[in-house]
Amino acid sequence: SAQKDYKLWLQYNKIQNAVVASEYKTNLGGIVALGSSETSKISLAELETGILDMLGSKPETRSAIKGDNNVIVGSQPALNSDLQKVLASDFDKINNEGFIIKSISSKNKKQIVITGKNDVGVLYGVYRFLRLIQNHKSISNLNIVDAPKINLRVLNHWDNLDRTVERGYAGFSLWNWQKLPDFIDQRYIDYARANASIGINGTVLTNVNANALILTPQYLEKVKALANVFRPYGIKVYLTARFSAPIEIGGLKTADPKDTAVANWWKEKAKEIYNRIPDFGGFLVKANSEGQPGPQNYGRDHIDGANMLADAVAPFGGIIMWRAFVYSEHDANDRAKQAYAEFQPYDGKFKDNVIVQVKNGAIDFQPREPFHPLFGAMPETPLMMEFQITQEYLGFSTHLVYLPKLFQEVLEADTYQKGKGSTVAKVIDGSLSPQKLTGIAGVSNIGNDLNWTGHPFAQANWYGFGRLAWDPYLDSETIADEWLRSTFSNDEDFIKPIKTMMITSREAVVNYMTPLGLHHIMDTGHHYGPGPWVSDLSRPEWNPTYYHKADKNGIGFDRSKTGTNATAQYAQELEQLFDNAQTCPEIDLLWFHHLSWDYKLKNGQTLWNGLALKYQEGVNQVLEMQNTWNNSEKYVDKERFKEVQMLLKIQYKEAKWWRDACLLYFQQYSGKELPAGVEPPI
Numbered sequence: 001s002a003q004k005d006y007k008l009w010l011q012y013n014k015i016q017n018a019v020v021a022s023e024y025k026t027n028l029g030g031i032v033a034l035g036s037s038e039t040s041k042i043s044l045a046e047l048e049t050g051i052l053d054m055l056g057s058k059p060e061t062r063s064a065i066k067g068d069n070n071v072i073v074g075s076q077p078a079l080n081s082d083l084q085k086v087l088a089s090d091f092d093k094i095n096n097e098g099f100i101i102k103s104i105s106s107k108n109k110k111q112i113v114i115t116g117k118n119d120v121g122v123l124y125g126v127y128r129f130l131r132l133i134q135n136h137k138s139i140s141n142l143n144i145v146d147a148p149k150i151n152l153r154v155l156n157h158w159d160n161l162d163r164t165v166e167r168g169y170a171g172f173s174l175w176n177w178q179k180l181p182d183f184i185d186q187r188y189i190d191y192a193r194a195n196a197s198i199g200i201n202g203t204v205l206t207n208v209n210a211n212a213l214i215l216t217p218q219y220l221e222k223v224k225a226l227a228n229v230f231r232p233y234g235i236k237v238y239l240t241a242r243f244s245a246p247i248e249i250g251g252l253k254t255a256d257p258k259d260t261a262v263a264n265w266w267k268e269k270a271k272e273i274y275n276r277i278p279d280f281g282g283f284l285v286k287a288n289s290e291g292q293p294g295p296q297n298y299g300r301d302h303i304d305g306a307n308m309l310a311d312a313v314a315p316f317g318g319i320i321m322w323r324a325f326v327y328s329e330h331d332a333n334d335r336a337k338q339a340y341a342e343f344q345p346y347d348g349k350f351k352d353n354v355i356v357q358v359k360n361g362a363i364d365f366q367p368r369e370p371f372h373p374l375f376g377a378m379p380e381t382p383l384m385m386e387f388q389i390t391q392e393y394l395g396f397s398t399h400l401v402y403l404p405k406l407f408q409e410v411l412e413a414d415t416y417q418k419g420k421g422s423t424v425a426k427v428i429d430g431s432l433s434p435q436k437l438t439g440i441a442g443v444s445n446i447g448n449d450l451n452w453t454g455h456p457f458a459q460a461n462w463y464g465f466g467r468l469a470w471d472p473y474l475d476s477e478t479i480a481d482e483w484l485r486s487t488f489s490n491d492e493d494f495i496k497p498i499k500t501m502m503i504t505s506r507e508a509v510v511n512y513m514t515p516l517g518l519h520h521i522m523d524t525g526h527h528y529g530p531g532p533w534v535s536d537l538s539r540p541e542w543n544p545t546y547y548h549k550a551d552k553n554g555i556g557f558d559r560s561k562t563g564t565n566a567t568a569q570y571a572q573e574l575e576q577l578f579d580n581a582q583t584c585p586e587i588d589l590l591w592f593h594h595l596s597w598d599y600k601l602k603n604g605q606t607l608w609n610g611l612a613l614k615y616q617e618g619v620n621q622v623l624e625m626q627n628t629w630n631n632s633e634k635y636v637d638k639e640r641f642k643e644v645q646m647l648l649k650i651q652y653k654e655a656k657w658w659r660d661a662c663l664l665y666f667q668q669y670s671g672k673e674l675p676a677g678v679e680p681p682i
């Protein structure tokens, strides 16, 4: 059963219910597979294994459409002219990566067609089709026409060349650089397969805090080997580019982007990479952020740096993902304002093949942050969303936190930049202001742990990221439903409570760590567990005390116009809403305001009591999650049941740790008793 963990959401469990199975058997008489590319072979193999595992027998493989009840799998050009005609209007609705799954009658015979404009689209269709069966949905009358709404759907691995993973909590890096290029670990193939099954089409193999060695010929040979594995699954490889690489591995004296020798070095480097990997995706760059080198080291700016690299990869169709995660200790009055202040004036100034990658919030992947004010504020610049799938600030891979709920909250947030309804999702999919590039990145939570992600339920965060990257308008509850059925069981008595558990888990972590808009009060460096008292770090904005500002008068960060005026970086509607504590959503209250301990919350409680009760609520929610899981024993294999049970036990213990530590610490300032309903500290 350890293998169950490994198989992720591609369990293809045998269908025990005879009635359910019989519908599938009737519809799946034969498979007609068209096309002979590597990708087509994968589609066929996947369909055959999936059906065999789930139904216990394999449909006949037919070389031509004979008889009834075939599944016809092939790309548009491979279909016969009749089928092309029947599906013409559907093909008009999809882009290059989209697919069509349709029940049709041809010459009075029933068939299912799975097709797309190219073979990768077909592969996506095959995975969707198999998921229908995994989720026990009917396949008798299908009409699914779907295509990704975002073009670049990319995982960011923060993996180092020594196989340690920055902020990784699932073992070591999957990439075994020492054994590459000649040894191809089966794991690379399984990784590609899992990603393709949810539509992820890019992977940045290396850490944003980059090591220039990856750009040397020895390593590029290894990257090429990985690219070859991933290609048939529709996945492109990208690398992080260390800005000072021309000095470190190129023997130049400078990395000044305006220096011709530097620009030429990058042009030659790009040529060298594309010679090996013709479909190389491009570079992800962290520059002048947290001590990393960048154009500012030479008195240049982000535009100079990004555009120089853009020119190097442009002849080969490559792109530059330039990160906007910048903040400096020299302007520490409000870290939350810095990226906007620096990047917003650059709007419209980047080359066509540059996309600016912005974290979902203005600080750093907190359990909750208001959306980053850059979204919607750079209409002439493609912005790529950066989510963090690995749980740096959310209990690592020890705490069960279902992140698609967080992602959805961000994507649904209204920026008001073009009036009501200007959601973040519309910014990043290019529907608010048309963009040449659209993208979304997730900082990967994957490592070489047997179960890939450290916590069995953290697999859902990888899965959910992929689904939302494909369609940022999906509902996180629907995604949880799909994932649970594909990963565990279709039993409604299991699905219902466990889905509730997942959905609750996000608010639970906010409640027991950082309720009411608190943020960045985790213990320092590692970011695990509470540390609101830490105040002695060299950079002011690394100290938790900088963020909560608790004192005798109250708690919270005044970012309204009486404070740092960060609210002015939002559209006027939001600026007004956030500026006033009475209208500011209470979930973000202490993000935007410093309020007295006696401040009255909407429910009539004082701020102190309300805060204490939120911490308690978080603890109660985890206890409830634990109970829910304990009741699900009979639906889950022993090993996964045990793992999750142990992890939830730790989570409960640590939720109490968070509550007690934070309340005891803040109590020194509030000077008030804990309200009724809050358990006394352990």
Ligand code: GCU
Pocket (backbone or CB within 6 Å): 166, 167, 208, 209, 286, 289, 290, 325, 364, 392
């Ligand atoms: C956070 C994280 C770092 C990471 C950085 C980034 O600050 O703690 O480890 O390098 O984000 O996104 O660049």
